[in-house]
Amino acid sequence: MPILVIFCLLWSTFAVGVVFNLNFNIYNKQENNLNFVIPEAQADQATTTVFVLNASPYFVLGPFEKPFSTNTTPVNVGETLVFTALADDPELNDYYLLVCATSSGAAVNGGAPACQGTQFCVSGATAVSASSTCVYTNVVDPGAETDDWYAYVCDGHATEAACSPVNQGSGDGGSPFYVNHAPTIDLVITSDNNKAPGGTFTVTASSTDTDVLGGADTIYFDICATNSWSTTTRCAVSLCYATSTISGGITATSCQFTINSVVPDQNYTYYAYIQDWHNLAGTNNGTSTYYTVINVAPIVSGVVINNTIDIAPNLKGSAEAIATSTGTVTDYNGCTDLLDATSTIYWESVSGAENCTANDNNCYKMTAVDCIEDVGSCTGDTDSNTTYTCTTQIAFYAVPTDTSARYASSTVWRAALAISDDNGAFGIATSVAGVDVETNTALDVTESGINYGTMSAGSNTGNNNATTTVVNYGNSPLDAGIYGTDMIDSPYYIRATYQEYSLINFGWGAGTDLSSSTIPYAELDVLIARPTSLTNVTDEVLWGLGLPVTTHSGDYTGTTTFVAIIDENGSW
The missing domain is CATH 2.60.40 (Immunoglobulin-like)
Incomplete structure (x- = not known):
């Protein structure tokens, strides 16, 4: 019976992996004439072992968003969201902050951890007791106004990398983060158009904003003269601007601008931009249309x-x-x-x-x-x-x-x-004031002289008249003043009065004697109207001469003067 117990014990200890070193001494014992061989056991030691795995880091503070996103301070689509945390590691390993879109974080031996699904960000290796930060750049539109996040701190152990349990933070800085979506320009029109220089134009724009969390959103409209705008400085050259409020729907607003008093007539392109109160630029920004300055008469x-x-x-x-x-x-x-x-x-x-x-x-x-x-x-x-x-x-x-x-x-x-x-x-x-055209009174005599030819003393020209043609050189109807000098062949002379003139053919003795007086001179009522073209307007004066019987022979020369006189009653 003792021997059976001993073997059972030996098998049991083998099964649990504990080794017993036994030393049996066999001796004989005689009792009641029976001989037994009884083994004798001595005291001994057992060695214990265990393999302990690498321990994961753990959160000391956080994780949280920095700054916190809330329904009134969301992060804009396309912008940056920062996560931060403070962690420690039992083995003083550096750690990484990992933020995922699902609870899918996994450690990676010898390096940074990664998300099995969508990864928002992972930090660089951070010493224990130091804060770690990772940056989610270009925040993607999740299709809603919030997006859950899941954070881990993980080490980069060479063979046994480990991550902490998932942590979503708490309070305003915890999951989810709030997302602000861009408003959209739907339509821009010049609702009051076609103005003269100095006129006032009205631009109307409509937009859509899908966000409702945090209450009504303020939309800022800018109408720019050039395609240059930013959320901070707004239009480089502004025409007008307006604001409107909206909570998940469509809004329309108008603004007006007045152009300069001197502007060429043509179409002028302008550009519409919007942003919300979180300074997120709208989609379709830079939508352009035009206003028309009409022509005005000079x-x-x-x-x-x-x-x-x-x-x-x-x-x-x-x-x-x-x-x-x-x-x-x-x-x-x-x-x-x-x-x-x-x-x-x-x-x-x-x-x-x-x-x-x-x-x-x-x-x-x-x-x-x-x-x-x-x-x-x-x-x-x-x-x-x-x-x-x-x-x-x-x-x-x-x-x-x-x-x-x-x-x-x-x-x-x-x-x-x-x-x-x-x-x-x-x-x-x-012209308000007028001027006069001055009167020019002038004439010209076509012939160079009055030639009586050759005559004898005591004779006269009879009906054989010499002719002079008076031409109007001015712009008034004319009469003609006439006077003459004696004809002289020194020391002899023929008096001027021996010459006679008439407007019609006449026999000498029937005409008007030529006066030698310059003041007053004789006035002849010639029929010379004011010219109305370049065609000459003329009248003829006929001449005759009678010589006294005492006239000495010779070549006599004198001068006859024609003076232009306005004919007040003439044809103007």
């Missing part, structure tokens, strides 16, 4: 005829006198918008006034070739004013209006200046 003012100086025509046969019209043109689309200027210098009694038909008697039309923009008067498309000077030549027979003329008491000459722009819009004005 305005003509300050028209002056000939610098307010009376016009003095030159005589027939001379270069024609120059006359001008000037004026100021204002175009609120800019003076570069102007195209052609024209002008009219006209006698104010002419039919149609400034719309008269061209006629050198009373109406002078100047085309765009004759009307020149004064050099330097237009400085660019932001300058509204410029000046023009138009030039024409005045014929010698233009209708006179000065004090010598029939029309002196009632009429003057005026100027009109008209201008069109590149859209065909038109402006016109006339």
Whole structure:
């Protein structure tokens, strides 16, 4: 029986891996004539062993977001979220902070841990008792306004790397983090458009914001003149801005801007931008459309005829006198918008006034070739004013209006200046003050002399008259004053009075004696009207001579003078 117990014990100790060193001494014992061999056991020792695995680090503080994200201070999609924690490690190994989108963190022997699913971030190796930080860059839209996170601290043990149990933090800094989504521009229109320079335009924009957590969101609208904008400085060149509030839906708002008083007529592109109150720029930012500045007609003012100086025509046969019209043109689309200027210098009694038909008697039309923009008067498309000077030549027979003329008491000459722009819009004005065209009274005698030929003493020319042709060289009807000198062949002479003249053919003795007196001289009522063209307007004066019987032979020469006199009752 003792032997059986001993073997059972031996098997049991073998099964549990404990080794017993036994030393049996066998001896004989006789009792009641029976002999037994009894083993004798002595005391001994057993060695114990265990293998302890690497211990994982553990959180001392955190994990938490830095700064905390809340429903009123969410992190913007596309921006950065920071996680931080403080951990310790029983074996003083460096540790890593790992943040995952699911509870899927896993240690990696000899290196940084990783998430088996979506990984938000992992820190670098951090010494124990030092804070570790990992940065989730370019936060992805989770499709909701919150996103859960799961944090671990793990070491990088070479063969037995280990992670702590998952930790989601607590309070405002704990999981989940809050996500702010960008608002979206839906539509931008110029709701009040097509204005003249100086006008006010209205822009209306609508947008959508899907977020509802944290209450109503404020949307900031910016309308920029250039495609340059940021969430901090806003428009580089702002036209207008507005704000609106929204809580998960669509909002629309408007703003207005007034343009300068001088703006070229065309379409102007502008750009719309939005951001929410978390400074997150909207999608579709930079959406562009345009506003339209309409064309306005130019305005003509300050028209002056000939610098307010009376016009003095030159005589027939001379270069024609120059006359001008000037004026100021204002175009609120800019003076570069102007195209052609024209002008009219006209006698104010002419039919149609400034719309008269061209006629050198009373109406002078100047085309765009004759009307020149004064050099330097237009400085660019932001300058509204410029000046023009138009030039024409005045014929010698233009209708006179000065004090010598029939029309002196009632009429003057005026100027009109008209201008069109590149859209065909038109402006016109006339001079307030007029000027006179001066009266020129002049004549010319076509023949170089009055030749009576060869005569005998005591004879006369009878009906054989010499002829002189008087031509009107001015712009008034004429009478002619006539006087003469004695014809002389020194020391002999023939008195001037022996010459006679008439407007019709006559026999000597029936004409009018030529006066030798210059003051007063005789006035002959010739029929010479004011010229109305370049065609000569003339009348003839016929001459005869009677010689006394005492006239000495010789070659006699004298002078007859014709004086131009206005015929007040003549044809003007």
